[in-house]
């Protein structure tokens with residue numbers, strides 16, 4: 001049985017103000033943890049120790065663990081050094097379709113990628129993560145080892161993307177494969193929810209709005225409703241996809257999804273960027289953002305991959321003002337949710353030409369409570385009695401935090417992961433002094449390097465022009 005833990009006299013704390021439904025600062029706070037939950041939190045009492053193990057909070061900011069609602073840990077680290085400058089002009093600059101056709105990590109590479117990604121997630125203060133992956137043997141073992149709280153999202157689809165020319169994406173349909181994937185996903189989610197750790201749960205994940213047939217999408221949301229699980233899919237994530245959905249259905253993917261009943265309070269939309277009124281779409285009307293708000297759907301806002309090729313959601317502040325529930329994710333490596341907060345804020349201000357459209361508090365809210373609420377978990381993303389003891393200690397003495405006049409601003413704009421010292425899930429330390437506690441990453445970098453090299457060589461056998469990975473995505477500098 002886990003005993004009590006006391007985080008003692010934290011200099012600064014981000015507390016949850018339930019009456020105001022927002023985070024607030026407090027100074028000099030003790031937090032008592034028992035059986036994985038917060039049982040008391042309040043002003044420091046020098047007399048209170050009891051039988052609790054004590055963690056010294058002096059010189060620290062105590063804050064809730066971050067909630068990352070959209071990641072692909074088993075693939076994205078394999079694209080480090082490959083995708084940052086890669087894009088296809090004929091596809092409005094996204095490189096998504098070209099890469100997904102030509103480049104695939106082997107099983108050892110996916111395991112190694114996942115280990116590195118999970119280490120990266122916790123190093124930047126994440127305690128809850130939605131892992132959206134093609135399932136493979138051993139996937140859940142790494143989740144267990146990590147100590148993270150994980151939503152297991154086994155992806156399935158009725159079609160695969162293919163390209164025969166840079167200006168053409170084709171959808172190769174195999175509805176039976178989609179059904180088999182759906183069955184397999186249910187077995188995996190059931191297994192996750194039986195896990196004795198209590199930290200694993202399922203999220204229903206038909207992979208993309210354009211690759212899953214209509215009946216399977218209907219069955220997917222019905223499963224989510226029947227089991228109480230959250231639901232997610234990629235939607236309005238590429239101009240190519242939106243144009244294709246308009247060609248098929250005469251309407252935008254968001255409005256088509258609305259008609260199918262896919263926009264609900266349990267739906268998390270990745271990434272809902274290319275709405276009807278987005279300048280890169282220019283569809284008539286301006287209905288998509290309001291529709292997402294009316295139906296209570298949440299958006300998994302992941303600015304990095306899109307900003308890299310010149311696009312962004314327009315914009316975080318406007319969606320929030322319209323009533324869309326905003327949450328944050330890391331759709332690519334690095335899996336640094338603090339840096340995504342900063343980028344979300346900067347892009348919103350630039351899109352709006354208005355500093356007041358987003359601030360540190362609003363992006364921190366999205367990265368904590370916003371994500372937790374989207375997952376239907378009012379006991380996560382906040383420090384309050386009754387909430388899970390998922391929390392982070394940030395070193396206020398780190399030079400990039402100095403002077404720590406406003407610790408969240410220091411963290412979001414300056415220090416990011418560099419000042420994260422300790423991360424706890426359910427009161428258990430999963431990351432301490434710069435290292436994962438349970439997760440073994442000792443071999444991962446070497447294995448991933450080998451697997452990536454093989455992936456880049458093998459690309460020649462899958463690419464529509466027979467190019468290897470070095471031809472598709474050349475190095476940033478040539479050699480003398």
Ligand SMILES: [Zn+2]
Pocket residue numbers: 070071072234270331
């Ligand atoms: Zn994604």
